[in-house]
Amino acid sequence: xxxxxxxxxxxxxxxxxxxxxxxxxxxxxxxxxxxxxxxxxxxxxxxxxxxxxxxxxxxxxxxxxxxxxxxxxxxxxxxxxxxxxxxxxxxxxxxxxxxxxxxxxxxxxxxxxxxxxxxxxxxxxxxxxxxxxxxxxxxxxxxxxxxxxxxxxxxxxxxxxxxxxxxxxxxxxxxxxxxxxxxxxxxxxxxxxxxxxxxxxxxxxxxxxxxxxxxxxxxxxxxxxxxxxxxxxxxxxxxxxxxxxxxxxxxxxxxxxxxxxxxxxxxxxxxxxxxxxxxxxxxxxxxxxxxxxxxxxxxxxxxxxxxxxxxxxxxxxxxxxxxxxxxxxxxxxxxxxxxxxxxxxxxxxxxxxxxxxxxxxxxxxxxxxxxxxxxxxxxxxxxxxxxxxxxxxxxxxxxxxxxxxxxxxxxxxxxxxxxxxxxxxxxxxxxxxxxxxxxxxxxxxxxxxxxx
Amino acid sequence: xxxxxxxxxxxxxxxxxxxxxxxxxxxxxxxxxxxxxxxxxxxxxxxxxxxxxxxxxxxxxxxxxxxxxxxxxxxxxxxxxxxxxxxxxxxxxxxxxxxxxxxxxxxxxxxxxxxxxxxxxxxxxxxxxxxxxxxxxxxxxxxxxxxxxxxxxxxxxxxxxxxxxxxxxxxxxxxxxxxxxxxxxxxxxxxxxxxxxxxxxxxxxxxxxxxxxxxxxxxxxxxxxxxxxxxxxxxxxxxxxxxxxxxxxxxxxxxxxxxxxxxxxxxxxxxxxxxxxxxxxxxxxxxxxxxxxxxxxxxxxxxxxxxxxxxxxxxxxxxxxxxxxxxxxxxxxxxxxxxxxxxxxxxxxxxxxxxxxxxxxxxxxxxxxxxxxxxxxx
Numbered sequence: 004x005x006x007x008x009x010x011x012x013x014x015x016x017x018x019x020x021x022x023x024x025x026x027x028x029x030x031x032x033x034x035x036x037x038x039x040x041x042x043x044x045x046x047x048x049x050x051x052x053x054x055x056x057x058x059x060x061x062x063x064x065x066x067x068x069x070x071x072x073x074x075x076x077x078x079x080x081x082x083x084x085x086x087x088x089x090x091x092x093x094x095x096x097x098x099x100x101x102x103x104x105x106x107x108x109x110x111x112x113x114x115x116x117x118x119x120x121x122x123x124x125x126x127x128x129x130x131x132x133x134x135x136x137x138x139x140x141x142x143x144x145x146x147x148x149x150x151x152x153x154x155x156x157x158x159x160x161x162x163x164x165x166x167x168x169x170x171x172x173x174x175x176x177x178x179x180x181x182x183x184x185x186x187x188x189x190x191x192x193x194x195x196x197x198x199x200x201x202x203x204x205x206x207x208x209x210x211x212x213x214x215x216x217x218x219x220x221x222x223x224x225x226x227x228x229x230x231x232x233x234x235x236x237x238x239x240x241x242x243x244x245x246x247x248x249x250x251x252x253x254x255x256x257x258x259x260x261x262x263x264x265x266x267x268x269x270x271x272x273x274x275x276x277x278x279x280x281x282x283x284x285x286x287x288x289x290x291x292x293x294x295x296x297x298x299x300x301x302x303x304x305x306x307x308x309x310x311x312x313x314x315x316x317x318x319x320x321x322x323x324x325x326x327x328x329x330x331x332x333x334x335x336x337x338x339x340x341x342x343x344x345x346x347x348x349x350x351x352x353x354x355x356x357x358x359x360x361x362x363x364x365x366x367x368x369x370x371x372x373x374x375x376x377x378x379x380x381x382x383x384x385x386x387x388x389x390x391x392x393x394x395x396x397x398x399x400x401x402x403x404x405x406x407x408x409x410x411x412x413x414x415x416x417x418x419x420x421x422x423x424x425x426x427x428x429x430x431x432x433x434x435x436x437x438x439x440x441x442x443x444x445x446x447x448x449x450x451x452x453x454x455x
Numbered sequence: 456x457x458x459x460x461x462x463x464x465x466x467x468x469x470x471x472x473x474x475x476x477x478x479x480x481x482x483x484x485x486x487x488x489x490x491x492x493x494x495x496x497x498x499x500x501x502x503x504x505x506x507x508x509x510x511x512x513x514x515x516x517x518x519x520x521x522x523x524x525x526x527x528x529x530x531x532x533x534x535x536x537x538x539x540x541x542x543x544x545x546x547x548x549x550x551x552x553x554x555x556x557x558x559x560x561x562x563x564x565x566x567x568x569x570x571x572x573x574x575x576x577x578x579x580x581x582x583x584x585x586x587x588x589x590x591x592x593x594x595x596x597x598x599x600x601x602x603x604x605x606x607x608x609x610x611x612x613x614x615x616x617x618x619x620x621x622x623x624x625x626x627x628x629x630x631x632x633x634x635x636x637x638x639x640x641x642x643x644x645x646x647x648x649x650x651x652x653x654x655x656x657x658x659x660x661x662x663x664x665x666x667x668x669x670x671x672x673x674x675x676x677x678x679x680x681x682x683x684x685x686x687x688x689x690x691x692x693x694x695x696x697x698x699x700x701x702x703x704x705x706x707x708x709x710x711x712x713x714x715x716x717x718x719x720x721x722x723x724x725x726x727x728x729x730x731x732x733x734x735x736x737x738x739x740x741x742x743x744x745x746x747x748x749x750x751x752x753x754x755x756x757x758x759x760x761x762x763x764x765x766x767x768x769x770x771x772x773x774x775x776x777x778x779x780x781x782x783x784x785x786x787x788x789x790x791x792x793x794x795x796x797x798x799x800x801x802x803x804x805x806x807x808x809x810x811x812x813x814x815x816x817x818x819x820x821x822x823x824x825x826x827x828x829x830x831x832x833x
Contacts (some may be wrong), residue, residue, distance in 0.1 A: 016503075040555045092494060162503075238833040311502045333503070336496050339463065341456045343492025344510040353505035356714040357515050360506070372496040376508025377585060380629025384773040385514060385717065398773060399822050414826040422500070433512055434629070439500035 007199045008233050010220030010392035014427055016352050018311070019369045020279045024169055024269040028282040029223075032288035035078045035100055036322035037063060041094040042133060042143040044450055047074065047093060047264040055082045055440035060107035060263040062130055063096055069146050075130020077265035077286045079105040085435050095322070100285070111261035114180075114187050114397045122187055123147075126254070129263050133325070134250040135188075138228060139418040140450050150244040152235050153185045155251055157207045158198040158218075160225030165270035167248045169281065174252040175206035183254030185246065186212045195382040196230040209427070220392060228424045232393045237418045249328055253286075269293065269323065273311075273332035274369045275304045289322050290330060303335035305372050312426035313439070321404040336373025344376060351375065354389060354431050379434040387438075393421065397428055401438065404445030409452050417445055463487050481580035488585075489812050502594040512715055513588040519709045519716065520763060522702035528556035531603040534692050538661035544747055545690060559603050559659050560695055566607050568594040569641075570614040578623050589628030589635070589769075596636035596763060599696025600804075601643075601758065602656040608647040609647060613639035633811045634770045637760075637804055644804065652800065657692035669693055669756035671793065671800040677742025679750055686753035697759040700752070707762040716766045719778040724761035725752065727786020736792055743794045751790050760789070760803035770811040781817050785810040795823065 047064035050073070053055060057080065062073035066193045076098055086099040109129050112122060127146060135144040135153075144150070158167050170442045171178045174446045185193045192214050195209050199219040208215075216234055218224045227245045237243050244273050246254070256264045265286040272279050277297045284293055290306060298304050307314035308324045311331050315324055323330060340348055347358070352368045355361050360368070387397035403411035422439035429438035469475045470483040487493075489510070497504060532552030533545065542548030569595050579586045597614055617639035622631045644651045654668045661667055669692050673680035681691050689699025697703075710716025731746025739745045751757055765771060765785050772781035785806045792802030799805060 008555075115693065192468065218470075236832065238829075305502060307502055316502070331502075337494045339460050339491035339494045341460070341491055343513060344508050347506055351506040353507050354714075355505065355507040355511075356712065358506055359512060361714065370503045372502050373492070374495045374497055374504050375492060375506045376504075376510065377493060377495070379509045379587060380627065382509060382589065382629045382769055383652060384768040384771070385775065388775065394828070396822050396825055399818075414829065415822070416829055426501050430503065431505050431507070433507045433509055435504060435508065437500050 004278050007219050009218040010218065010224045010229070010233075011283060012389055012392040013160075013221035013224055014354050014390045014431070015160065015221040015364075016311075016370075016430070017365065017367045018272075018333075019274040019367055020272045022165060022272050022274055022279045022281050023438070024281060027169075027268070027283065029283040030293050031102065031287075032078075032292040033320070034286050034289045034292070035076075035080075035098050035285050035287045036289070037074055037077070037096045037098075037287055038322070038324055039064065039074075039096075041325040042066075042074070043138060044454070045069075045072075045143055048094065049085065049096070051082050051096070053082055053085055055097060056080070057082060058107050059265065060129055064093075066143070071124070071127045071146055072132050072143060073127065073130045074133050077263075079103075097322075098314055106262040106264070109257070109261050112184070112258045114183055114258060117187070119188055122184065126188075126257070129257060131254060131257055131263060134253060135139045135244050135246050136326075137244050138231060138237050138421065139242070139445070140420050140454070142447055142450075144244045145242070148242050149189050150191045151237065151241045152191045152231070152242060152243050153188070153193045154196070154227050154231050154234070154245040155182070155185070155193065155213075155248055156196045156225055156227040156230055156245070157210075157248060158180065158196070158202055158225045160198075160222035161281075161312055162222070163270070163272035163329070163331060164225070164310055165268070165272075165281065168202065168207065169198055170249050170268045170328065171204065171206055171252055174255070175204075177252045177255030177259060178206050178248065179211060179255065180258040181246075181251035181253070182210055182213050184254050184258050185244075185251070188244075191244075193228070196225075196227070196234070199224070221379065223390075223424055223427060226424050228421050229392055232419050239413060239418060239420075247326065247328065267328060269327075270329045270331060271332075273307075275332035275334055276300070278330075287322050287325060290317055290319055293323075293330065294319075294332075298332060303337065304332050305335050307331040307333070310429060311370065313423045334369075334371045336371030336375075338373070342372070354386070372455075374435055376433075376435050378436065381434055381436065383433040386431050386433060387425075387428040389452050390431055391425065393419065393424065397425065397438075400445075401436070401441050404441050404448070405449060409448060412445055412449060414422065417449055421446070457533070460491060463491060479582065481584065481586060484577060485560065485579075486588040488573060489502045509588045513591045515713055515715045516592045516710070516763075517595055517613050519706035520592075520599065520696070522705045523599060523658040523696040523699060523763075524560075524595065525786075526689055526699040526702040527599060528560045528752065529553055530689055530698050531556035531559050531695060533690060534603075534658040535660055538658050538665040538667070552631050553563040555659070556603075560598060562607055563598040563601060563605065563610050563695075564595065566610045567614045569598040571597070571618045574615060574618045574623070578627075584627065585630075587628035588766055589622075593617070593635040593639075596696075597639045599695050599759070599763075600636060600640045602651065603695055604656045605643070605650060609643055609650060613643045616642045626686065629769055630814075631769055633808055634764050634767050637764055637808055637811075638805055641808060657694075667692055670750075672797075673753065674746050674750070675743050675797050677745055679746070679754055681754075683753065686750075691754075694759075697756040703758045703762050710762070710766070716762065717768070717771065720766045720771055720782045721761050723779045723782025724757075724765050724786040724789075726750065727783035727788075728757055728761075728790045729786070730783070731787040731790035735790070743797070748790075751793065755793070755803065757786075757789055757803045760807050761786070764803075765807050765810060770814065772817045774818050777814070777818045777821045780821075781810050781814050784817075786812060 532555035621638035670679040788806035
């Protein structure tokens with residue numbers, strides 16, 4: 004086995020409300036939604052209307068630029084709402100789910116006899132293509148590009164993140180079939196990143212047909228972008244694909260059964276949930292259905308689809324995002340705190356050793372959404388570097404984005420990054436600079452410059 | 456606290472845009488956020504944020520300066536009574552010494568903060584910015600690098616000059632090229648050299664007959680003129696905060712322990728000074744060069760500059776490798792200026808300012824090497 008890649012820089016934020024693996028049950032979701040804003044830089048057009056009956060695998064949307072790329076329905080049922088935002092941009096398609104799911108049959112794939120083009124076409128027809136994303140830009144993989152590699156991160160190091168071992172438990176065969184499918188989509192190798200000590204699942208440890216890379220270190224070691232940077236960094240003009248392990252399972256089930264099955268195991272986490280746990284449900288499940296309103300206190304609660312660092316705020320009537328495997332509930336922090344900057348009235352995680360928390364590495368925290376300070380200019384240096392295990396100068400990259408110098412951004416490594424890799428930088432930032440927003444603005448600029 | 460909190464929430468709307476006291480928003484914001492960390496919640500990006508903010512950072516730097524500040528007050532009194540021959544032993548008249556020192560030092564602090572913060576508040580409200588905490592540190596650093604006998608109007612003038620021309624014209628804290636407190640000092644040094652150098656200014660209200668030469672000035676003759684223990688503990692004449700190396704090292708330990716000051720910069724400055732000192736020891740062309748190199752650590756402001764001024768994150772190099780080069784450069788320059796140019800006995804001031812100016816260039820080369828690596832890979 005390959006040697007371990009040790010990442011010394013990073014930070015694990017340990018929070019209250021880790022999902023328990025016991026009592027993981029299947030939960031029927033009343034409604035499911037597809038949120039087109041999750042598909043960055045794609046303009047999707049509707050193929051259905053309110054009232055249309057759909058089956059699992061019925062195309063709902065197609066990409067204006069690449070009409071072969073469609074998003075299909077994760078459940079069978081009836082389209083009950085189409086929400087649009089400003090300038091009639093599609094925000095959400097809501098589907099009322101049947102109790103008994105009906106599937107469109109596409110027929111199993113023969114990985115040994117079918118060529119890459121045929122396989123790609125099958126995935127696109129079934130609406131599974133959007134599960135494959137690419138760097139740079141974190142958008143859906145282009146249907147006809149040749150990636151330098153396909154990356155799967157076999158562990159998630161984000162705060163309260165679901166255990167990948169557990170997400171694929173019971174689906175080992177489908178997972179392996181999915182990996183096999185990925186190897187057949189292009190000439191590029193498939194890289195699977197696993198944690199050197201925490202990964203236990205044989206499906207990951209003994210995965211076949213892929214290159215296994217062992218990583219060790221704190222968050223963001225589990226981010227696929229960080230793993231790419233250390234395995235095979237993306238250069239200008241190249242693309243690397245990546246797929247979440249749960250979605251590898253979805254792809255694998257398609258290979259084996261010939262039909263789409265968008266069931267996903269989701270982690271319900273955070274201090275405001277009475278019983279943090281896992282549930283088996285559908286991609287885009289409704290928050291109400293899966294939590295059944297089980298929030299503990301009377302406090303204002305922030306519901307996040309995803310983790311606390313990179314997730315999206317949702318309301319209690321909302322749905323989980325297309326790419327999210329986790330729901331986090333934490334209290335809002337809308338309260339003034341007397342001399343909070345000097346004498347914190349409750350413990351909070353930070354890398355700074357000026358707090359006791361900087362020394363107690365294993366303490367578990369209840370956090371809230373307070374910003375703990377106001378935005379300022381860049382002052383403190385060396386902080387971002389402590390939590391960014393990449394050979395990149397973060398402050399310089401951020402500044403080049405702020406003054407919109409595309410050439411400089413390229414030289415400083417914008418193609419290798421995504422906002423999720425910088426989320427910890429934002430967390431630790433003394434000046435409370437909106438780091439993730441800046442990174443995305445930079446990527447938007449690059450996209451306009453190179454792809455649009 | 457509940458009372459105060461309710462008042463702030465009650466009054467806040469009056470200071471917002473469109474409120475009765477809109478133009479005092481900056482002042483209200485400055486004071487209310489000092490008392491209460493705001494109730495603002497995250498709206499984009501990460502949903503949770505660390506506890507560290509600029510107020511805490513700056514306050515911890517002030518804490519680190521306190522030992523040097525307190526000892527400085529005592530030493531101003533001690534040197535005075537030493538010169539008059541009243542309490543010649545360290546242990547005698549401690550209270551008198553403190554009172555004398557406080558009467559000298561506190562007004563300087565008040566003037567430095569008053570003038571500097573006044574300008575900050577004024578500019579911040581004109582521009583509609585919130586007040587940046589950076590001056591809380593500069594306002595205490597300025598008194599600590601002044602001779603005890605400095606006239607107060609000079610402190611005010613220098614603080615104003617530094618805040619306006621070293622900081623605000625560049626866009627405020629975070630944007631400045633030169634260290635603000637050192638700009639204040641260098642302004643006085645060149646504008647009023649007789650008040651900032653020589654043998655007369657380092658001991659407050661001393662009789663003319665008593666020699667007030669500092670260790671640095673003495674060293675031209677090849678000897679510091681003070682015993683090593685006194686130089687380490689700080690019972691020597693000098694700028695208010697620079698004399699006690701022990702107090703400064705306590706501050707340094709605190710800054711490194713809490714992770715707020717850059718150990719890299721501190722250590723590299725000291726290594727740089729040591730290297731230059733050893734080179735001079737080896738060349739040994741004059742008496743100053745022959746002075747054993749370690750004396751440089753104990754005299755003048757080298758230690759103070761290394762710990763509190765070279766480490767200023769805004770004006771120092773920003774990359775880790777850059778910090779090493781930046782520190783070494785400052786340390787070497789400081790000793791070189793001391794030895795080569797006795798007209799400017801305090802080399803560290805000019806060396807740090809030189810380092811400040813060079814820092815972006817140093818970083819540029821460090822970043823370029825990263826870029827080259829990336830290009831070579833493609």
